[in-house]
Amino acid sequence: MSSDHEVFTGRREDMRLVTGQGAYTADKVLDGQLHAAFLRADQPHARIVSIDVEAALAAPGVHLVLTGKDALQANLIAPGPLVSFPGVDGMKIKAPNRYALSTDRVRFVGEPVAVVIADSADTAADAVELIAVEYEDLPAIIDPEAALEDGAPQLFDDVPGNLVFLHGFGDKATADEAFAKAAHVATLTVESQRVAANPLELKSFMAAYDAETDVFDVYSASQGTGLGDGLARFTGHPPEKVRHHMGDVGGSFGIRGAPYPEYAAIMLAAKKLCRPVRWTASRTESFLADYHGRAVRFAGELALGETGEFLAIRMNVVCDLGAYHSPAGALINVLNPMLTGTGCYRIPAVYGLNRLAFTNTSPIAAYRGAGRPDINYFVERLVDQAATDLGMDRIEIRRKNLIPDDAYPYKTPTTVYDSGSYVAMLEEALTMSDWKGFEARRKEAEKRGNLRGIGMGIFVEPSGGGHMPEETEIRFEADGTLTLYTLSGSAGQGHETVLPRLVARELGIDENLINLRANSVHAPHKLKGAGTMGSRTMASHGASLTITSREVVKKGLTLAAEALEASETDIEFDHGHYKVAGTNMSISLLELAARHGTPEGNALDTLGSIQPERNFPGGVHVAEVEIDPNTGETRVTSYIGVDDAGHVVNHTLLEGQMHGGLAQGAGQVFGEHIVYDRDSGQMLTATFMDYFMPRADFMPTPRFFDLPTPSPTNVLGVKGGGEAGTTGALPTLMNAILDALRQAGVKDFDMPATPYRVWEALKVAREGARQAS
Incomplete structure (x- = not known):
């Protein structure tokens, strides 16, 4: 991307992370901790007749075995699901209970049935093998369209x-x-196939319970907020007594937001034993039981x-x-297709019908883009x-139908786009890609x-927003540093660098004095707001910190007027200093803070908020x-992107997000696919030997080149960028x-474009051509 802003000097997180000093959930050790291992269903659909845990309980080193009972x-x-609005004819979403462990039935391979708590992870895993479960097999259904047919297994x-x-x-x-x-x-029918998020850091969790205070301290990777409150709802425990500790996070991509x-x-288990209990999944467990992404089929015209x-x-x-709801699964599948179902085009009318089905597979949740890549994939394939x-x-069909650059804010049949410049981006992309020279190549x-x-x-995606204020707090510490409190959980995006830098610019102080x-x-304070999801960090957390910083400056005006013995109307703030207009009298913001600190806090401490749009x-x-x-x-020989992420705060970090998003989108295009056997219901791609990864x-x-149109919806003029690479890819x-395959007579083809599937499509086209001749 273009670099007309200041030279990037690196991320403060990097030294810690690249030297092995990151603090992830599995690195956390508590005194007296025990270890957990789960027994998982090996049947896709079955009634639990009996569970015998006596042998496991009697094994040396085992402290507890829990079951669905x-x-x-x-x-x-x-x-339950985050959908509260009605569907067609007032239909309410169906939301059957899911318990932490299977009670009467198992509904997908990998569903947790029992958990063993023991002195070590190996001891717990060995004891799991001693649990005897008798199942009564039930018919299973893997395909969602087949699941909706009359007579399908229920x-x-x-x-x-x-x-x-x-x-x-x-x-x-x-x-x-x-x-x-x-x-x-x-007309067109396409599928965005089921994929696994596969974060580098495996799913891991630890809980400690204090019986005297009735407080849970829980440790797990997350995307900011929501996990503690979600676990409180899951367990019925008071939210203020579930304290979520989040360290470094080795990838999230949407699947870290909700409690498992x-x-x-x-x-x-931790409450029953009054000892800390920890658990880290294996890679196969994560394949089987982490929330999956996509799994959407479109038929349209x-x-x-x-x-x-x-x-x-x-x-x-x-x-x-999948077999159960994740909180976000249903919402992303109805909200984002509705918001951008007409793409970037002037389409006067739209109608969509979404049918959401349960199948005997792992539940679906948000995965990088969360419905945005799917609907854009369908629209752009349909335009082609x-x-x-x-x-x-x-190109001409797109030029003819794109929303004009002077038409914003633009009202579509279902929403209002705040800003954009797709005609200009189209022309820039044609130039940068040398589209005219392609035929020679x-x-x-x-x-x-x-x-x-x-x-x-060409793509558009909804970013940010929310139904609650986004709160942030700035605190002045006794040692002369500042602390920023937000709900922006980082999984590699560089928040520790960019958010303090943002505040440093507003306050005119050294960014190295500011910690996130x-x-x-x-x-x-227990902050209100949302975590890191939906490409919202800068537009929500960044904008809130900016507003909070400006409130700090306003507070300082009164204090500076007192210190300088001048009228507040004569005080100016410039580069971290308050000055009396027309004089050389001044005092710095940090000097003011040093004068007004107490054991209870500082007069400049500020809690601020915005209502995200x-x-x-x-x-x-x-x-x-x-x-x-x-x-x-298939070899990708070139890839260029012209993107509108609004005002760009940091080009390097944005480009890093674009590269990562593109890699995940390309992974889905060229091979990523969670596959279940239709007859047995078993997952066939539960290891990296069988599951493709880029x-x-x-x-x-x-x-990547940026052609920004600043958003009028937030003080920074920023837009989301974390999911654009995937949505565009x-x-x-x-x-x-498809353009290449059409030269050989292939008329229709869908993801994933594995070498075998591409070769097979070409073979079928050749045979069809021979028969036709």
Whole structure:
């Protein structure tokens, strides 16, 4: 990205993290701690007839074994879905209880059934093998569309037809009318397949209980706030008595936000034994029982006029929620398709119908982009399909239908986009990618026997917002330093560097004097707000800290007037100093703080807040790929992105987020896929031997350029950037792959573009061409 701002001097976190001094959950050791291991269901759907734990309890070193009976007695019920609004015909979302341990049935392979607490992790794992469970097998269903069919096996008695929620958005009558008048209709069916988040740091949790104070201290990776309150709801414990300690986090990507059933079971064990209990999952356990991402299918159509203008879009969406709700799973599958179902285009009418289904698989939650990549993938694939059907240039059809740059704020059929400049970004992307020169590169590849394709993805995504204020606090310490308290949990984004730097600029002081304490149990106040999710940190936490900093400056005006014996109206603040206008009299902010500190606090300590508003970042990405038709291997030869993240506070950190997001999007495009066997319900991809992951040499170094349109919704003018790489990568790379494959007669293809699947599609196309001739 362009670097017209100051030179980046590095992150203060890096020395700690790259020298092995990071403090992760599994590094935490408490006196007298015990260890947990879980027995997990090896059946996708079965009734629990009996559980015999006597042999496990009798094993040396074992202190406790808990089963679903204990979870039932303690009423350990997982928090329900975040959907509170009605669906079609007033339908309320179906939300059956999920207990911390299976009670009557297991509903997916990997579901926790029992937990053993022992002196060591190995002892606990060995004792798990001694638990005898008798199951009565029940029919299982893996496919969400099949789960919604008549006669499908039922996961819950009170969720008929496995239909969890039916949600419609837009205006069906208006959309139907537009389709009736359309000169052309393009149709498409695509799937954003189920994937695993696979953070480098495995799921880990520790709980300690103090019987005298009735306080739980819990230790786990998180995304800021929510985990402590979620565990309080899960266990029925008072929220003020669940203290969540969050250290360094080795990746989150959406799956760290909510409490897992295992956590509540460990809290119960810690309370029963009055000793700390810790647990760290294996990689296979994480594959099986971490929340998964995506698992969405779109079938839809685009209505066009005679000259290619877009008239309306309709979509039928089937969302696989897995066997149970995660708090965010249902919400992301209805909210984000609704907000951006028309993409970046002037489409007057939209209608979508979302069907959410339970299946015998691990639950779905937010995963980097949380519904945004899926809907943008569908819209941009559909636009390319329309261009192909009409024989129209892919760029021209976009130029004709993009929202004009002077039309913002722009009201779509379902929301209002705050700002944007997609026409300008399109032209910049065409220049930077040398789109006009592509045909020469395609011909050169053909001489070598390869297929070359170019693709574009234009995307918009909702970012930030929220229903509660975002509070931050600035405290002046006795040693002359400042402490910032926020709920911005970092998983590598650089918060410890960028947020203090932001405050330092506002207050005019050395950033090295400022320390960030995110989600700290030692915060003077229990802050309101949300954690790090939905690309919201700078627009919410950063903007709140900016407002709080300005409140500090205002407080200092009165104190400075007293110290300088001048009228407050004559006091000016500049680069950390209060000055009397027209004189050389001044006093620094830090001097004032030193004068007004007490054991209870400082007169300049400030608690501030904002009401976060949603913003809409976006971008135009272009990729080129080359395919070896003999092997199906696809190589990405170039990738450029022109992005609007609003005002850019730190280019280097933003570009790091773009690179990471692109890698995750490319991973899904080229191979990531959680696969369950349809007959047995067993996961076939529960290790890295079977599950594809992108490597460091997987992609060429992408080039990103920012073309910002500052957002009017926050004081910094920023927009989200943490998920843009993923949101742009899916449609961009797949449109490039399709462009290459179409040269060989392949008309339809979907993710993942593994070498075998690409080779097979080319083979089928060749055989079809031979038969036709």
